[in-house]
Amino acid sequence: MNILFKNVRVITMDDEMPYLENAYVVVSDKKISYVGTTMPEGEFSRIIDASGKVMMPGFVNTHTHIPMTLFRGLSDDCELSDWLFNHIFPAEDKLTGEKVLAGTKLALAEMIASGTTSFSDSYFFTDEIAEATVQSGICANLSRSIVGNGEDFENMPSVSEMKRLLEYVKENGDGRVIADISIHAEYTTESLCRIKTAEYAKKNNLILQIHTSETEAEHKNCIEKYGKTPVELFASEGLLEGTHPLLAHCCYITENDMEILKSYDGHIAHCPMSNLKLASGVAPVPEMMRRGVNVTLGTDGVASNNNTDMFEEMKLFAVLHKGIEKKATVTDAYVALKIATANGNLAQGRKNCGKIAEGYFANLILVDFERPHLVPCHNVISNIVYAAKGSDVVMTMVHGRVLYENNEFKTIDIEKAMYNVKGIK
Amino acid sequence: MNILFKNVRVITMDDEMPYLENAYVVVSDKKISYVGTTMPEGEFSRIIDASGKVMMPGFVNTHTHIPMTLFRGLSDDCELSDWLFNHIFPAEDKLTGEKVLAGTKLALAEMIASGTTSFSDSYFFTDEIAEATVQSGICANLSRSIVGNGEDFENMPSVSEMKRLLEYVKENGDGRVIADISIHAEYTTESLCRIKTAEYAKKNNLILQIHTSETEAEHKNCIEKYGKTPVELFASEGLLEGTHPLLAHCCYITENDMEILKSYDGHIAHCPMSNLKLASGVAPVPEMMRRGVNVTLGTDGVASNNNTDMFEEMKLFAVLHKGIEKKATVTDAYVALKIATANGNLAQGRKNCGKIAEGYFANLILVDFERPHLVPCHNVISNIVYAAKGSDVVMTMVHGRVLYENNEFKTIDIEKAMYNVKGIK
Numbered sequence: 001m002n003i004l005f006k007n008v009r010v011i012t013m014d015d016e017m018p019y020l021e022n023a024y025v026v027v028s029d030k031k032i033s034y035v036g037t038t039m040p041e042g043e044f045s046r047i048i049d050a051s052g053k054v055m056m057p058g059f060v061n062t063h064t065h066i067p068m069t070l071f072r073g074l075s076d077d078c079e080l081s082d083w084l085f086n087h088i089f090p091a092e093d094k095l096t097g098e099k100v101l102a103g104t105k106l107a108l109a110e111m112i113a114s115g116t117t118s119f120s121d122s123y124f125f126t127d128e129i130a131e132a133t134v135q136s137g138i139c140a141n142l143s144r145s146i147v148g149n150g151e152d153f154e155n156m157p158s159v160s161e162m163k164r165l166l167e168y169v170k171e172n173g174d175g176r177v178i179a180d181i182s183i184h185a186e187y188t189t190e191s192l193c194r195i196k197t198a199e200y201a202k203k204n205n206l207i208l209q210i211h212t213s214e215t216e217a218e219h220k221n222c223i224e225k226y227g228k229t230p231v232e233l234f235a236s237e238g239l240l241e242g243t244h245p246l247l248a249h250c251c252y253i254t255e256n257d258m259e260i261l262k263s264y265d266g267h268i269a270h271c272p273m274s275n276l277k278l279a280s281g282v283a284p285v286p287e288m289m290r291r292g293v294n295v296t297l298g299t300d301g302v303a304s305n306n307n308t309d310m311f312e313e314m315k316l317f318a319v320l321h322k323g324i325e326k327k328a329t330v331t332d333a334y335v336a337l338k339i340a341t342a343n344g345n346l347a348q349g350r351k352n353c354g355k356i357a358e359g360y361f362a363n364l365i366l367v368d369f370e371r372p373h374l375v376p377c378h379n380v381i382s383n384i385v386y387a388a389k390g391s392d393v394v395m396t397m398v399h400g401r402v403l404y405e406n407n408e409f410k411t412i413d414i415e416k417a418m419y420n421v422k423g424i425k
Numbered sequence: 426m427n428i429l430f431k432n433v434r435v436i437t438m439d440d441e442m443p444y445l446e447n448a449y450v451v452v453s454d455k456k457i458s459y460v461g462t463t464m465p466e467g468e469f470s471r472i473i474d475a476s477g478k479v480m481m482p483g484f485v486n487t488h489t490h491i492p493m494t495l496f497r498g499l500s501d502d503c504e505l506s507d508w509l510f511n512h513i514f515p516a517e518d519k520l521t522g523e524k525v526l527a528g529t530k531l532a533l534a535e536m537i538a539s540g541t542t543s544f545s546d547s548y549f550f551t552d553e554i555a556e557a558t559v560q561s562g563i564c565a566n567l568s569r570s571i572v573g574n575g576e577d578f579e580n581m582p583s584v585s586e587m588k589r590l591l592e593y594v595k596e597n598g599d600g601r602v603i604a605d606i607s608i609h610a611e612y613t614t615e616s617l618c619r620i621k622t623a624e625y626a627k628k629n630n631l632i633l634q635i636h637t638s639e640t641e642a643e644h645k646n647c648i649e650k651y652g653k654t655p656v657e658l659f660a661s662e663g664l665l666e667g668t669h670p671l672l673a674h675c676c677y678i679t680e681n682d683m684e685i686l687k688s689y690d691g692h693i694a695h696c697p698m699s700n701l702k703l704a705s706g707v708a709p710v711p712e713m714m715r716r717g718v719n720v721t722l723g724t725d726g727v728a729s730n731n732n733t734d735m736f737e738e739m740k741l742f743a744v745l746h747k748g749i750e751k752k753a754t755v756t757d758a759y760v761a762l763k764i765a766t767a768n769g770n771l772a773q774g775r776k777n778c779g780k781i782a783e784g785y786f787a788n789l790i791l792v793d794f795e796r797p798h799l800v801p802c803h804n805v806i807s808n809i810v811y812a813a814k815g816s817d818v819v820m821t822m823v824h825g826r827v828l829y830e831n832n833e834f835k836t837i838d839i840e841k842a843m844y845n846v847k848g849i850k
Contacts, residue, residue, distance in 0.1 A: 070801065072802075073802065076811060077753060077756070078753055110798045276744035276745055278747075312740075318702075319698060322701055323706055324707075326641070326704050326706055330704075340578055370532055370843065372537075373815075375531060375847060376495065377497075378497065378499045379498040379499075380499050383498050389734070391812070414797065418797065
């Protein structure tokens with residue numbers, strides 16, 4: 001299969017040549033085989049005239065709990081502990097595989113329609129999550145969230161589930177859906193559990209996701225309990241060495257924590273919307289970036305966002321830190337776009353992803369610029385970051401396969417997906 | 426003309442009865458003549474089955490400079506003074522009436538399509554702004570921004586323009602487009618100019634808009650120059666008495682300023698996105714609300730936003746102050762919705778606006794809830810505030826007239842509007 005896009009404006013995310021006008025892009029099977037401004041030779045199974053549209057790498061959402069789509073709007077505007085203990089945990093107690101499957105399908109549809117081509121998830125019921133994710137055609141790093149004391153680790157049901165996930169994606173994931181490992185958080189695990197989980201990650205060369213320093217209370221309690229920040233604790237327990245750690249939130253990490261993370265090539269999943277909405281605070285992201293830590297972007301679960309629109313998240317990232325640091329040059333549109341795309345691919349360990357360039361995986365989206373809020377277009381990247389929204393996406397392609405085009409889903413029965421979720425009591 | 430909406434979910438914004446399922450709403454000429462859950466009697470010129478849709482009052486955007494749509498993405502990510510003096514002011518120097526007319530038409534289309542039914546504007550070239558606004562069918566409080574020293578006030582070209590605007594809307598505005606008065610800011614005017622402008626507002630019983638304490642530097646410089654905060658200065662100059670003041674930004678106002686504003690029944694146009702993007706900071710809005718000052722919401726000009734989507738602004742308002750105050754209960758979805766709708770109507774001096782209730786003007790929108798990111802719907806107001814976006818609006822009605830329906834503009838030639846703006850050099 002050879003698809004030719006013509007007359008397309010391309011944000012390549014290649015620093016050497018970030019933007020092309022009137023370009024041609026060819027997708028051959030899973031990858032991009034040509035990008036340029038002269039018409040390529042060859043026969044094409046499909047020619048797409050992308051006049052008026054902008055092509056860019058798809059978004060990478062590095063922190064999600066996708067079945068939580070079921071809890072959209074279930075509880076808002078209350079304190080975190082009230083939210084968690086009186087609303088979310090009781091709702092999670094009633095989850096079944098069937099419900100999770102329904103929620104996952106709808107979440108996948110929402111992400112695909114708004115331009116996300118890859119995500120990193122941690123949750124439970126990963127049998128169902130993996131099944132739906134593989135079927136959908138999207139890229140994902142899935143993980144089973146581990147909690148507990150770690151005694152009799154091998155016989156913990158969550159560990160069995162984690163192992164099934166690994167087997168399943170090895171068999172069915174085609175390198176597109178892969179497995180990560182997830183320690184839920186410091187405050188929901190004992191040291192033994194964390195160490196055993198990390199050992200498992202190392203042995204299988206998998207990325208380790210951990211919720212880290214999300215709230216001030218969590219951060220302070222950890223210091224009180226261990227005399228160490230969560231990041232210091234994780235480092236001292238050997239969790240960060242060789243596990244390609246992806247730490248979510250990090251609202252309260254210190255400069256020393258940042259240096260530790262950098263020394264282990266760690267990545268941060270920054271979730272500004274969720275951190276604001278749950279009143280957790282604002283992560284010191286400009287300082288992380290100044291110190292060279294790889295910052296990526298996540299929406300978190302829909303229960304605390306309440307959608308998965310990466311355009312919203314990216315714009316919030318781009319403006320928030322300017323306002324907090326009272327310095328407009330602290331970030332810019334290009335950095336925001338990179339954080340929302342290529343940086344995420346890096347954290348997912350995905351090579352040849354995150355650019356519109358020859359040899360890269362065709363994980364890309366088309367954004368319709370013939371809309372009132374995207375005119376005029378003095379600067380394409382500015383319009384993408386500061387003016388566009390998820391609904392401007394008119395095509396989402398993953399590994400060369402069109403998953404969504406002009407409001408039509410190619411791999412998900414959207415009417416059924418919405419109907420099934422509505423029917424859940 | 427009698428339009429019946431049936432099977433509609435209604436967010437009434439009536440505190441007594443904020444939400445109705447399976448309701449009927451009748452619009453007779455400019456106003457709502459029936460809201461209830463039993464089928465009304467009568468003959469209808471049109472019956473709209475609004476199954477799957479949510480009706481709510483349209484948004485009121487209380488701080489705009491709508492022709493600045495022409496500068497979308499012209500300059501971002503630089504310091505305010507660089508932005509203003511090296512990019513925006515030079516671009517404004519090249520404006521003509523023709524360009525402003527084109528920019529205004531496109532801005533109106535963008536606002537109408539994303540659910541705004543009324544806005545408060547201050548700019549120049551108000552002849553053209555008024556003409557396009559009257560034609561579009563939207564509600565607006567338009568004003569000519571006044572700057573200068575105020576000597577020979579009556580012969581200032583801006584004052585002549587202001588007077589022409591008053592005459593024009595009196596003749597053509599039908600109570601839908603009305604005139605406000607605008608003092609640009611403390612730092613761009615001399616005392617004499619401010620006093621004369623305010624006198625004009627009082628004499629004509631018009632609302633006075635002023636940019637106030639937007640940046641820390643502006644606020645501090647004023648204290649240095651006058652020994653007073655901008656709000657204290659305005660009060661001492663008699664600008665706030667009898668002028669129904671609508672002060673934009675107010676990022677640095679003090680608790681005393683808030684008390685002063687409250688004593689004059691003043692209103693605040695909070696512009697969180699613009700304040701973050703221009704690195705101005707975060708206005709102390711929860712404190713304003715605790716003190717009973719009427720807070721409203723504005724996008725500011727598109728040059729510093731970079732769109733006019735009030736859903737974005739409302740969500741940002743709803744989450745931002747939770748994160749800043751580290752308290753999730755500091756605002757809630759219902760308050761956010763009120764600030765974005767009814768509170769704005771109040772600041773605009775518009776009676777019988779901002780509710781879906783009998784006798785109220787039919788300024789309303791329909792939002793399509795049959796979309797992946799709005800399912801499930803545990804709470805309609807939560808989904809509107811935290812999950813929806815401007816593109817979910819499928820109908821915008823102002824004073825009983827449908828201005829936009831299912832991607833079609835009834836009063837604006839959208840292709841021409843986009844084409845004209847693209848052609849501006």
